Amino acid sequence: MNISVNQTQGRVPVAVLSVQGDLDASNYQELIAKARELYNMGMHQILLDLSGASFVSSSGLVAIHSIALLLHGEQPPDLEQGWSAIHAVGRGLVAGPQQHLKLLNPQPKVDRTLEKAGLKEFFEIHADLATAIASF
């Protein structure tokens, strides 16, 4: 997996976090770490560009959920503590679609994974970059 970041300005600053390749148990922590780095730099709106993500496993979904927590001002789980710590987290997000984390253009296979995990309803999913940036 490769991660790239492009910071852009809509009504508010938005970091576009692009994922290329497979997002799975071997690398999902890298994505959380990158989002944490952006958050600590003051970037509190993230557009996760999934157009280049060929595969997202349940670990990748943990990364997406963790980033939503992070942008809501929650501390994501301490990944050094393993999955028991990860499973203990999961409260504190506001109800409804997330306002600080939105998704861009997941491939059909990834979109299906989001749907089967019951996560699609919690995220705005955009097909177009400009529209996505303007939505923040």
Added chain:
Amino acid sequence: MALKADRDAIDDMIQAVDESATNIIVHGYRGRTGHIEIEVTREGYVLVVRLRDQAPLFDPTRAPPPDLTLPLERRRLGGLGIHLTRQFTDSMAYRTTSEGGNELALRKKVKREGNK
């Protein structure tokens, strides 16, 4: 020998095997070194993948499904691996092996036409 399965069936099985193998590594072996044997076969128009390991016995088919009706703010983080395995296969069956290990058999129907 080519197993001849359609792309959708293969993609779904890859997702299911990834989830199952990850669970064995993370929750079974808990980061310790261990073996996973993966056998891929076809039984008629069904693609079958069997994963065998020597981690402590665990039957994932008995794991309760996650409550997907909960809003995100009340959901547990993670815990979707077995759920996705169920979702992406037509059946999953568990047995203990004669060596005292785990065997999980995943089955996915393949399309009768256009097997490539």
